[in-house]
Amino acid sequence: MVAAYRLRTLAGADADITVFDPADRLGGILRTERIAGQPMDIGAEAYVVRRPEVPALLAELGLAGRQISTTGVRPTIYSQGRLHPLPADTVNGIPTSAASVTGLVDDATIAQMAAEPSRPMPWRPGSDPAVGAVVADRFGAQVVARSVDPMLSGVYAGSAATIGIRSAVPTVAAALDAGATSLTDAGRRALPGSTQGPVFGAIDGGYQVLLDALVAHSRLQWVQTSIQHIGRDGTGWSLRDDDGRQWGADGVIVAVPAARLAPLMADIAPTAGAAAARIPVASAAVLALAVPGGTPLPAQSGVLVATGERLHTKAITLSTRKWGSRGNAELLRLSFGRFGDDLARATSDAELQNWALADVLTVFGIAVDPVDVRVHRWLDAMPQYSPGHRELAAELRAELPPTLALAGNYLDGIGVPACVGVAGRAAEAVVAATIRR
Template sequence: MDRTADSPEHVPSVAVVGGGISGLTTALRLLTARDSASQDSASQGLAPAGVQVTVYESAPRLGGCLSRTELGGLLPGGADEGAEASLHRRPETRELMEELGLTPVHPSTAHGSRILTDHGLRAIPRGTLMGVPGDPRALAEVLSPEGVARVAEETLTPPQDGDVSCGGFLASRLGDEVVDTLIDPLIGGVYAGRCRELSLAATVPALLPAAQQGTPVLETVREVLASRAQTQGASIPGASGGNGQPPVFCSLRGGISGLIPALADRLTALGACIRTGTGVREIRAGRPSGEARPAVRTQAGWEQYDHVVLAVPAWAAAGLLREADPRTAELLSGIGYASSAVITAVLDDAGTDALSGSGYLVPPVRGSLVKASTFSSNKWPWLAAELPAGRHVVRMSVGRLGDTAWQQCDDAALIEAALAEWREATGQEAAVVHAEVRRWERALPQYAPGHAELAAALTASTSAGLSLAGSYLEGVGIPACISRARATAQRVLADLSSTILTKEHA
């Protein structure tokens, strides 16, 4: 396919490779921006007709890590089997829901998240920033007296340039116990990684000044909490607003994955072409002069476009760009990924009194298979309302960076092992009505120290006519993906405008 770029009626065309939340939101922004662009086509450089957008998705379905299950027919309306919520305090997801005519739902305020300790499940301490306290006394229920004392006796370290290891820095300041027991399951759990290998700037950016200036962490946390500032990292899993505070998370009835069909319907109505089950095998870059246009190769052959957006994982983008843009491919290859799995179970007669809380986290130092569990029907009122009395839905997450033994287990063995740990942690012996496994291979990017600089280098390095979007750039959460998608769409439109103006004045 070759859309003639020099014809007067030429409409700029964009290929979006990847049909997850990043790719679909990029496509939406490209199409909904055309009205404002056409209002001032002389300055914007875009034809009144806007752009033509084609979305390529190799899988038979859209959505990527936003996926739903009917739990063996027990929940026809569906529930999430991947990401299950979005941060409410960031506006991007709420704005997208409103644009798509969707109504957000929020977690129950009657339940809180806990952490597994040597003394059983304990409430995650309040008054912390991703487990880092302003007042060490808040940690008394989860740390030993020696651990609390070590936190209180913060050891100042010399100012450091640039980014640092989140876990390494906090261990040097506050001790190993608080990092291993509380901070690692909170921060590392978001990425299925290890907080000692993750970037402080990417995970808890509010604490970076303490590292760079050599000032106290405890004091910084108190200041942040007092000003009610929010970091860009994820909040405590399972937490919800209380005492008049806005909720931490939002979702949709039926699951946050409901964003995907709504996006697909809107894109189709706007004229986008969505091609599922169509893998892109190779990318050809354009030339800055515009004499050669970028193109994608599928099983059907090469197809030319004015711009190509890669909204796939970093490792997949690296493979596609190895020949066309080796420098960018090399940078992309440096981003590590972790695999994980979610076991979802429907339990009968669990007992609402005994099954309290919204879930729990497990410190990696315990050596457990299960790293976290969500009591989904406690957490989400809409889900509880769709279940018969006495039935509950729970999720168990497994998989951290470097853990591979679980990947050798078949689904039945994985379910059995995860449920055994869950029963030991909760004391529950409820009957299992249904259980299933959803594996997510190389799904969670790892934000190593210096990641922000790497993301900036990637944005700057791409060849003419190519752009990048995805969770490996500016955040793994849904709001961060939407934010990057919006920015990517604006860069694409600016590139198309520049190209058209150049041709008009040639």
């Protein structure tokens, strides 16, 4: 959607811009539903406000006034069968002091963390080990399971064992490259200059507001089908859809999940296709739950679940507490599914709902009576940024023809701001190459 909008701004009013998407609506993993009469995002729900891409895009589209911030309530971590405050001053779950995880980890781990700055830091600049391996070595396994894993499970549906440090905490890796003498030192250097103010923002009315604006401003043509083959046609491209129809194009942006890329690239960029096939993916299911207004949920934004706990969910968002009340019901989101399991595919809606109600009772001690429920499954939608992902992304792009570009959450970051950025760069590259041709 962003690529289509950027193509319009760059190529002008006369360009024909076609989006091929077989889904029931446009927007990919941005999906707004009405739950108990309220708009609620059941794909991505927020963006990092300290990155400029989304606020800048909203301002361009005349939507700056639709940005909303969190209420300021804090999340918690469910570990050892109870709730703990989220440690302060962490970098994607990596603590910057032993004191911040007191009560979350045992005394031996606290002692290991306190002594960590005095240990030699073996680090090779430019390396990209799994973040879990680094944190376990420096701070201990409990910090990984109870602080880092809960964060990365929410972002990637993965774990610290499967995500490279340069993807999970690029600022920490950069600090180590620059000579930080310990992980504690690197974490402190990586903290933002000001930790005041909200980290996340959202859109009043949900991401559908943004999607509608992108459609209107891009004036795209939506063809509700998928492309099965891309081939050269002279200096341009020929695309074949599900029904065998052929479409011509001067330039193409391929914005599909990583798992779909390989067959599309087979004839035109096989090395890129082979690289995409090496990106592991996870699936997740989101259950949106509306319960009666006045249900005594705690004043917190939600719960991240530590590794090894006897819950089915990996995270619970208390959406009404996080973003503020806009209706007569309390809204919650529960996320299920991690890298390596088949839960999102194999579990029925009814079973997910039973798990959700049981987990809410276990975590909060509250038996809730739903007034509305919605389930959506995101299959193979969560790429795992394994160690060495940056080099893999470069390999994906290395042999692409000039008038063909890639966009998607498997390239430069899984969050909405990163996806906005990569789509804009893809559009710029294709338009520039088309003009040169």
